[in-house]
Amino acid sequence: MAKALSVAGDRDEIICMDKSAYGALVTIQQSVTISCAGDLWEAPAGSIRINLPAGAIVSIEGLVIDGTGAPGTAVSFTGQGSLQLHRVRxxxxxxxxxxxxxxxxxxxxxxxxxxxxxxxxxxxxxxxxVINPQSGGTAQVALERVTVVDNAFGVAVDGSRSTGGINMTIADSMVAGNFQDGIVATTSGSGAPIGIYVKNTRSVTNAIGIRSIGPNVTVRVDGSSVIGNGTGLSFSGGGILATYGNNAVSANGSNGAFSGSIPLQ
Incomplete structure (x- = not known):
């Protein structure tokens, strides 16, 4: 894969032809589409570093990264631009x-x-x-039909290192069995404001189902289920955790509560 990237021009496409472990480290610094139909690209742990200029787009389909039990972050993104992941594991x-x-x-x-x-x-x-913009960073995030299971944290958003905004939608997804929080957003008083919309999503059997921490955090939950967690709902430090009044919150060790409600319109 590193060889293919070295000869690919900006906005070119790389197509995987067979299933293999394609090198220990790949660095992507230009717009590129990587298409791996049938999960053909099998990469080792810690294998992808993406550092893009403004306006660049990286799109990856069919990626498989299995760390085989070795420590290391699989995909890290710095810089600017856009990252699109479809049908990855x-x-x-x-x-x-x-x-x-x-x-x-x-x-x-x-x-x-x-x-x-x-x-x-x-x-x-x-x-x-883990969504964690650095100084000068902003993030617009859309997760749809995503399964997040058996991790430390499931989906974690941290705005404490940036003053730029973070806007996220999680829709039609499953967040389950994570050792810490299923979905958590946190920031400091001077950190980035965070807005998260959780739609038709299940946060189940985590330590905490959904948590909002900090004065600039707003999490809105719509038509979702929070069931079987140690604690279902938690908000603190001025964080807002709001409901549209159509969620299922039950059978948690402690259900917790929403901080307020939003009328359906």
Whole structure:
């Protein structure tokens, strides 16, 4: 894969022809489409580093990264631009701070993930998907039909290192069996404002189902289920955790509560 990237021009397409472990490290610095129909690209842990200029787009389909039990973040994103992941499977990266995807832009950036699975990433502070913009970074994130299971954190959003905004939608997804929070958003008083919309999603059997922490955090939950967690719902430090009044919250060790409600219109 590294060889293919070295000869591919900006906005070219790379097509996988067979299933193999394509090298220990790939660095992507230009717009490119990588198409791997039938899950043909099987990559090792810690194998993809994406650092893009403004306006660049990386689109990856059919990627498989299985860390085979070795520590290391599978995919890390810095810089700017857009990352699109479709039908990927990323997991088995058990280091304490390992993540399936670590999205840490230092400028305006977008992330779209669909029809994908993130499993068994991290044992401490890592997680399936970690959104953590750095100084100057902003993030627009859309997750649809994504399964996030058996990680340290499931979907974790941290705005404490940036003052730019973070806007995320999680739709039609499953977040289950994560050792820490299933879905969590946190920021400091001077950190990035965070807005998350959770639609038709199930957060089940995690330590905490959904949590909102910090004065600039707003999480809105619509038509979703929070069931079988140690704690279902939690908000603190001025964080808002709002319901549209149509969610199922039950059978948790402690159900917790929403901070308020939003009328359906």
């Amino acid at each position: 990323i997991g088995n990266n058990p280091g304490s701070s390992s993540s399936g995807l670590f999205f840490a832009p230092n400028g305006p950036a977008k992330l779209q993930v669909s029809d994908s699975v993130f499993y068994a990433n991290g044992t401490g502070t890592g997680g399936g998907l």
